[in-house]
Amino acid sequence: MFDFLSTKNFRDLHDHYLYWVKIFFLTLVLFGLILSLFISPADYLQGDTARIMYVHVPASWLALQVYAVMSVCGIVTLIFKARIFTLIAKSVAPIGFTFSLISLFTGSIWGQPTWGTFWTWDARLTSMLVLVLFYIAYILTWKITSQFQLAEKLTSIIALIGLANLPIIKFSVDWFNTLHQPATIKLTESSTIHPSMLTPLLVMFFAFVVFSIIVFLIRFKLESLNLKINSNNK
């Protein structure tokens, strides 16, 4: 059913295109940084503090999206036993984990001057912390379970349970009263951000996506070769 997705295809992508993807990423991130640090205007109320969002927002989006990818891979792994999805989920987990940490960290440096506190237990911040804990649980389960078949099942279940947390993170600012502001960029309505600040944000987001792809290709190759060696040794 998933024959077109062979581990070899992904490894070929890594071997043939990684160099160009890296160059593309460097151009994009350089362009994005110049846009967001120098060309985009300061916010009318927050001043230059608002520039943290050019890192904070893409990191948070990706932390959620990577987790969604992991959960979907977990579902497919559990039902169809397609090994490649296990490898995909295992390879992207550290990417999402790092982004979720970046999100919390940049958020708290922004929170101190803006709100007056580094941390507060409101629904958005707490649910984001829960996401970090799910990432930790997922990665640790891979580390401490020596049997691949068992680890595959356990981690898929963890990824699946954590899926319930994603809508809570996304809609916490609408459902509960939180200190964190509601979403600025909306899919269904017009966004409440000026175009001169939206452009750098989107460029940075795409740069982060390309970066994730680079790390994914490298990690996927590593994980798939690891698996091959381990199964050959048995």
Next chain:
Amino acid sequence: MTDKVKKRLYIFLVSIITIIIIGKFILDSLQKNVVYFFSPTELYNSTELPNGLIRVGGMVKKDSLVKNGNRYQFIITDFKQEINVKYTGLKPNLFVEGQGAVVEGRLKTRTSLEAETILAKHDENYMPKEVADALKKSGDWNKKYGK
């Protein structure tokens, strides 16, 4: 699809539906318990005043902020009910009249509160200063943007 895959698919679907139903119950109970702050109206309508530290959120009413050294006095409003707040200490930069704020402290009466912490609540609007000025000048300034 083999029978095994079908069986796993059924188990999966049933468990997803169960999880969604459980999740719905959890959310419903959270809705009542995960209150980060009360609005002045909620406090006004509550039959029993909460004891201990509570948080109240709303707009800092315009022209209500009185500063005396590091002592502040202001009114938090949700445009229906108001609450008088007294606070001593440093205030966050973005704590200004016409913007949202959350204050943490103890209630003295139904409409007055002794704050221990104040937090500025930022809204979701981002724009350059020139645009904000132009909007104010042209009169297109939306009330919800604040001051």
